[in-house]
Amino acid sequence: MNRIQSHLNKDKKLLSIYFTAGYPNLGDTVPILQSLEANGVDMVEIGLPFSDPLADGPTIQASSTQALKNGMTTQKLFQQLQGIREKITIPLIIMGYFNPVLQYGVEDFCKKCHEIGVDGLILPDLPLAEYQEHYQEIFEKYGLVNVFLITPQTSNERIREIDSASNGFIYMVSSASVTGAKKGFGKDQINYFERISKMNLKNPQIVGFGISNAQSFATATKNANGAIIGSAFIKMLSTKGIEGIPEFVKDLR
Amino acid sequence: MDNKAHPLNSFNVNEKGYYGDFGGAYIPEMLYPNVEELRQNYLSVMQEEAFQKEFQQLLNEYVGRPTPLYFAKRLSEKHNTKIYLKREDLCHTGAHKVNNTIGQILMAKRLGKDRIIAETGAGQHGVATATVCALMGLECIVYMGEIDIKRQAPNVARMKMLGATVVPASSGSKTLKDATNEAIRDWINNPTNTHYIIGSVVGPHPYPDMVARFQSVISKEIKNQLQVKENREAPDYVVACVGGGSNAAGAYYHYLDNPKVGIIAVEAAGKGVNSGESAATSALGKMGIIHGSKTLLMQTHDGQITEPYSISAGLDYPGVGPMHAHLYASGRAQFIAITDEAAMQAGLELCKLEGIIPAIETSHALAVFETKKFKKDDVVVINLSGRGDKDLNTYIDYFNF
Ligand SMILES: Cc1ncc(COP(=O)(O)O)c(C=O)c1O
Numbered sequence: 001m002n003r004i005q006s007h008l009n010k011d012k013k014l015l016s017i018y019f020t021a022g023y024p025n026l027g028d029t030v031p032i033l034q035s036l037e038a039n040g041v042d043m044v045e046i047g048l049p050f051s052d053p054l055a056d057g058p059t060i061q062a063s064s065t066q067a068l069k070n071g072m073t074t075q076k077l078f079q080q081l082q083g084i085r086e087k088i089t090i091p092l093i094i095m096g097y098f099n100p101v102l103q104y105g106v107e108d109f110c111k112k113c114h115e116i117g118v119d120g121l122i123l124p125d126l127p128l129a130e131y132q133e134h135y136q137e138i139f140e141k142y143g144l145v146n147v148f149l150i151t152p153q154t155s156n157e158r159i160r161e162i163d164s165a166s167n168g169f170i171y172m173v174s175s176a177s178v179t180g181a182k183k184g185f186g187k188d189q190i191n192y193f194e195r196i197s198k199m200n201l202k203n204p205q206i207v208g209f210g211i212s213n214a215q216s217f218a219t220a221t222k223n224a225n226g227a228i229i230g231s232a233f234i235k236m237l238s239t240k241g242i243e244g245i246p247e248f249v250k251d252l253r
Numbered sequence: 254m255d256n257k258a259h260p261l262n263s264f265n266v267n268e269k270g271y272y273g274d275f276g277g278a279y280i281p282e283m284l285y286p287n288v289e290e291l292r293q294n295y296l297s298v299m300q301e302e303a304f305q306k307e308f309q310q311l312l313n314e315y316v317g318r319p320t321p322l323y324f325a326k327r328l329s330e331k332h333n334t335k336i337y338l339k340r341e342d343l344c345h346t347g348a349h350k351v352n353n354t355i356g357q358i359l360m361a362k363r364l365g366k367d368r369i370i371a372e373t374g375a376g377q378h379g380v381a382t383a384t385v386c387a388l389m390g391l392e393c394i395v396y397m398g399e400i401d402i403k404r405q406a407p408n409v410a411r412m413k414m415l416g417a418t419v420v421p422a423s424s425g426s427k428t429l430k431d432a433t434n435e436a437i438r439d440w441i442n443n444p445t446n447t448h449y450i451i452g453s454v455v456g457p458h459p460y461p462d463m464v465a466r467f468q469s470v471i472s473k474e475i476k477n478q479l480q481v482k483e484n485r486e487a488p489d490y491v492v493a494c495v496g497g498g499s500n501a502a503g504a505y506y507h508y509l510d511n512p513k514v515g516i517i518a519v520e521a522a523g524k525g526v527n528s529g530e531s532a533a534t535s536a537l538g539k540m541g542i543i544h545g546s547k548t549l550l551m552q553t554h555d556g557q558i559t560e561p562y563s564i565s566a567g568l569d570y571p572g573v574g575p576m577h578a579h580l581y582a583s584g585r586a587q588f589i590a591i592t593d594e595a596a597m598q599a600g601l602e603l604c605k606l607e608g609i610i611p612a613i614e615t616s617h618a619l620a621v622f623e624t625k626k627f628k629k630d631d632v633v634v635i636n637l638s639g640r641g642d643k644d645l646n647t648y649i650d651y652f653n654f
Binding site for chain 1: 278279280281283285286424425430431434437438441442443444445539540541542543544545550552554555556557558559
């Protein structure tokens with residue numbers, strides 16, 4: 001069992017936070033991780049910033065641009081994360097776009113993640129077929145979990161395919177949209193949450209995109225095993241900084 | 254348009270969506286249903302007789318095809334070779350872009366979509382998209398970089414007159430790449446009723462192949478026209494400018510597998526290939542992923558996409574279509590980079606020698622004679638991809654007319 005699977009086995013609903021590495025300040029990565037764990041967050045997605053984040057809304061776009069300006073690079077992030085497993089124990093996932101990984105070298109990237117103690121990757125623009133044909137072996141060699149996305153438009157057949165290719169969790173994109181905090185969920189989303197829950201997938205499901213507060217967290221996790229908060233956390237960071245983390249997390253559940 | 258399956262080992266796309274090592278569909282799952290729907294249907298829709306008939310009829314009667322293949326006598330004398338100009342500038346809306354938008358609007362209708370989105374750089378593709386949306390009565394939203402909105406103002410006005418909504422892209426370099434990002438985000442946000450009309454042979458499979466097929470009418474006509482004029486179907490060289498590469502793909506298409514035809518691709522060097530202000534992707538790029546396609550890409554060591562520069566909005570793109578990446582990597586095509594200055598001079602030369610004001614994109618192709626000498630009896634076809642009306646302000650500022 002990998003670290004992600006063992007954390008997901010707990011009874012309580014998992015709370016995961018996404019943030020962009022290098023934002024608001026270049027050196028904030030490790031302090032943010034430590035504060036998140038100290039305040040009871042169960043898992044973290046560390047965003048590797050990219051110049052052209054196609055699937056992201058304005059908040060994450062802006063944080064990525066700022067992080068790159070601050071000097072964040074793949075190498076820098078790996079340097080910052082060196083020794084992180086002496087400091088925190090919750091599962092860590094790197095989330096980013098495929099091109100920076102490709103340029104670093106997929107095998108080198110996976111090897112480095114393994115050495116550091118990163119548990120998995122979410123690369124939205126690395127599609128299932130490409131992954132299976134070219135990269136699955138490498139991911140498995142280094143014990144990395146690859147997380148796939150599904151959306152309300154994903155067919156049941158494809159969801160089954162993704163379920164059988166997954167070994168950590170399935171990232172349920174809450175609605176047809178790019179990332180960005182919205183105000184709660186409507187009927188369509190709730191139907192979708194229920195439909196997926198009835199499929200009895202072998203992998204747990206974690207909902208992301210559009211979750212911003214206790215209410216949307218509760219709705220999203222009524223059926224699913226957990227939820228991910230990104231843009232709302234980044235907005236909080238840009239006004240309150242790291243000191244705002246305890247209150248932000250406490251208000252969520 | 255050619256609907257036959259591609260022969261093996263050709264320079265066309267394979268069944269997995271690749272040209273050699275380039276291509277594929279590197280898209281987030283949110284786009285998968287739309288792109289997959291298109292992939293499964295595009296060939297069969299294009300093969301329908303009714304589709305063919307409507308497409309041909311619109312190309313003939315609405316776009317004004319076939320466009321002339323014009324022997325440029327004075328330009329030929331000047332450069333001491335036989336130069337033919339394929340007059341895509343005479344298409345309705347002023348550039349080759351409309352060949353593709355006619356095809357894609359018919360495709361969108363067959364797929365039951367009633368909302369059209371597009372990106373545009375020079376504004377030619379935006380105008381061509383707004384035009385066909387007006388023709389078919391469909392909603393049209395065009396994303397355009399803030400910088401391009403300023404330098405191509407006449408085309409912005411045209412799109413608005415045609416009923417389109419023009420949305421400024423204000424992220425990143427505020428040019429074509431960013432307009433494309435915004436269009437893709439719109440498509441993610443509108444997953445069922447919307448078709449994205451991509452304006453070049455870029456993006457995830459099947460776009461590069463579909464757009465190339467719609468543009469392939471250019472070389473189909475060149476073949477017939479050269480047969481009449483020169484008693485041969487194939488020229489010695491075919492020359493085109495490459496932004497994303499759609500006019501080039503169309504001009505090369507029927508010659509790709511004929512090794513006797515020299516293929517020349519002209520990219521924008523901007524202020525010089527090594528000036529740091531350039532859009533010469535083949536010279537400066539490495540394999541990477543942009544807009545869902547694995548291709549040659551201008552990027553940092555760390556895999557961040559770099560901001561290109563060219564005086565020409567239509568060539569100001571940090572990638573090329575995967576077909577062109579393969580033509581470059583395989584050595585099938587010769588790639589040349591032309592500076593702003595050389596392009597502007599070549600554009601002016603065409604005005605003075607032939608009475609044709611070309612688009613600045615096209616002026617880059619016309620500057621091929623700067624770097625390459627042809628034999629006296631070589632037949633050189635240059636794809637005159639567009640006319641210069643939209644660029645008058647840039648010409649005026651550059652030459653102080
Ligand atoms: C006249 C003209 N030529 C060429 C281009 C470049 O596009 P492509 O390389 O796809 O032909 C453009 C793009 O806007 C254009 O307007």
